[in-house]
Amino acid sequence: MWTRRIRCSAVAIMTVFTVVGCGGAAGHHGHGGGHGHGHGGHGDQGFKSPEEWAQRFDDPARAEWQKPEAVVRHLELSSNSTVAEIGAGTGYWVVRIAPEVPVGKVYAVDIEPSMVEYTTKRAATLGFKNVEGVVGAPDDPKLPAAVDVLLLVDTYHHIADRTAYFQRLRAKIAAGGRLVIVDYKVDPAIPGPPQEMRLTPDAVVGELEDAGFHLKTRSEGALPRQYILIFTAG
Numbered sequence: 688m689w690t691r692r693i694r695c696s697a698v699a700i701m702t703v704f705t706v707v708g709c710g711g712a713a714g715h716h717g718h719g720g721g722h723g724h725g726h727g728g729h730g731d732q733g734f735k736s737p738e739e740w741a742q743r744f745d746d747p748a749r750a751e752w753q754k755p756e757a758v759v760r761h762l763e764l765s766s767n768s769t770v771a772e773i774g775a776g777t778g779y780w781v782v783r784i785a786p787e788v789p790v791g792k793v794y795a796v797d798i799e800p801s802m803v804e805y806t807t808k809r810a811a812t813l814g815f816k817n818v819e820g821v822v823g824a825p826d827d828p829k830l831p832a833a834v835d836v837l838l839l840v841d842t843y844h845h846i847a848d849r850t851a852y853f854q855r856l857r858a859k860i861a862a863g864g865r866l867v868i869v870d871y872k873v874d875p876a877i878p879g880p881p882q883e884m885r886l887t888p889d890a891v892v893g894e895l896e897d898a899g900f901h902l903k904t905r906s907e908g909a910l911p912r913q914y915i916l917i918f919t920a921g
């Protein structure tokens with residue numbers, strides 16, 4: 688049950704979304720760990736309160752449709768892999784990936800400093816020493832080093848000028864590395880971001896091929912709400 692405070696906070700978030708014209712219907716945002724949009728022109732204004740977003744992103748009910756173990760298996764990690772999640776939010780994925788790469792590294796990248804702070808504290812509290820927070824810019828994740836796996840979950844569609852962005856990012860993927868995109872299917876029956884913000888897998892593949900990536904694996908059946916696309920950078 689939501690407390691009164693959380694309920695009020697959620698209403699405040701909805702109000703912000705309505706004002707910035709990025710949706711706001713309960714069906715778009717009240718979907719247990721799924722999503723939120725406050726991004727006027729892709730400069731996200733709506734992810735400034737990690738404690739409130741954690742109610743949604745880290746809702747235990749998310750596991751039912753998010754199937755985090757299955758997603759992490761798709762990453763094909765080794766104990767020494769270096770991983771970056773762009774748009775790490777409250778660290779839902781970071782705390783699941785960190786124990787899989789005990790002698791590797793996880794960069795938790797977000798354009799929202801409060802999200803980065805929240806995730807790095809969360810990882811430290813759990814005892815993970817291999818997590819580093821990175822405050823990115825909307826057009827540059829500012830990765831300190833090349834990575835084996837670059838992951839974006841429910842974040843790809845927030846990025847502006849994607850072809851140019853990912854063209855630049857290719858240099859930050861180590862030899863043999865992969866780019867993994869998990870994002871919402873275009874289907875009004877599937878809760879999540881507003882339909883007009885979603886991208887079909889074909890659209891994502893087209894953009895990333897234009898940026899120089901090659902599709903390796905395409906999965907539209909592993910998860911009920913999202914597709915998983917895996918690319919190589921070579």
Ligand SMILES: C[S@@+](CC[C@H](N)C(=O)[O-])C[C@H]1O[C@@H](n2cnc3c(N)ncnc32)[C@H](O)[C@@H]1O
Binds near residue numbers: 841
């Ligand atoms: C819907 S949340 C997803 C959070 C997390 N990936 C998850 O699955 O729980 C999207 C996140 O992407 C961040 N974001 C939006 N645009 C970004 C950009 N250009 N670079 C990095 N992060 C971005 C937002 O601040 C937000 O924390």
